Amino acid sequence: MSRNEYLTTGEIARMMGTTKNTLFHYDQLGIFSPEARGENDYRYYTVRQMDVLDAIITLRELGMPLPEIKEYMEHRSPENYATLLTKENAVIEQQIRALKEKQKWIQRQQKRIKTSLTINPDIIEEVSLPGFYIAAHPISSSDDKTISVKVSELLNSYYESKETTGFTVLYIQMERDLARGTHNLYHEVCLAMQTPPKKMPYRILPASKCLAAYHLGDWDDISLAYDRLRSYMKQHQITSSDGRFYEEELINATMTDKRSEYLTRIIVRI
DSSP, X not given: OOGGGOXXXXXXXXXXXXXXXXXXXXXXXXXXXXXXXXXXXXXXXXXXXHHHXXXXXXXXXXXXXXXXXXXXXXXXXXXHHHHHHHHHHXXXXXXXXXXXXXXHHHHHHHHHHHHHTTOOTTOEEEEEEOOEEEEEEEEEEOOHHHHHHHHHHHHHHHHHTTOXXXXXXXXXXXXXXXXTTOOSOEEEEEEEESSOOSSSOOEEEXXXXXXXXXXXXOGGGTHHHHHHHXXXXXXXXXXXXXXXEEEEEEXXXXXXXXXXXXXXXXXXXX
C-alpha cells in the first residue's frame, strides 16, 4: 500500500470538520469504513471517500438518525438519494413552519410586554380581541395548589401533543359568583391560541368587543379590580355576553420578583 494514496483518520477528520472519534464510531456501526487498514490496524481513507463522508455529515446535521443513514448507505442509488432528499426537505419545511409560529409568539409577547409597561392600571377601557381557539380544563376551585395542578396538566397536554402555536393562559370566573361577592372561585383554566391546535380538543372563542380592567399587585386583593369593573358595567348598563370574566397575567413572576409589580388584566366580553 502506498501511503501517499491515502489519508489517515486524523487527516480526513480535519479536512471534513469532524473528529477521529466520530469516524471510529461510524466504522464500528458500519456506516463509513476506511478503504484500507495498515499495520496496528490503522485506518486509511481515500480522497474519493470524502464525498460520501460529506453526505453523511450533512444528513446528520439535518437530524437524520444513524440507523437510517446506515440503511441508505447500504442501498445507495440516485433514486434512493432523491427520495431521501425529498423526505428531509419535508422535515425542514415542517421545522420552518414551527419556528415561524414560535417567532410569532415571541413577537406577540414582546408587543404585549411593551404595551403592559404603559398601561394605567386604574382605567377601564374598551378593547377589541381577536378570535381564539380555547383548550380548557374545568376546575371549580379557589385553592391555589389545585389551580396550579390543572394549569400544569393543561401545559403537559400541550407539550405532549407537540403543538407549535403559542398560547396565553386564561383563568375564568363566572359572573354569578362575582354577583354573590365571591372573587376567587375559578371554573376553568384555558390556553388561548390564535391557530387551532392539531391534537388537543378545543372550542372557538369568536372575536369580540370587551371591557378590560387592570389590577396592579398581588392577586390577594384582585377583588378590588372586579368591583371597579362591575360597578362600571352597572353604571353604563353594560352586560356580559357569556357570563364569564377572563383573567390574563400581563406581568407575573416570569418577569419580576416583586409581587407589587404584577399586572393582571380582567376581560369581559360585551
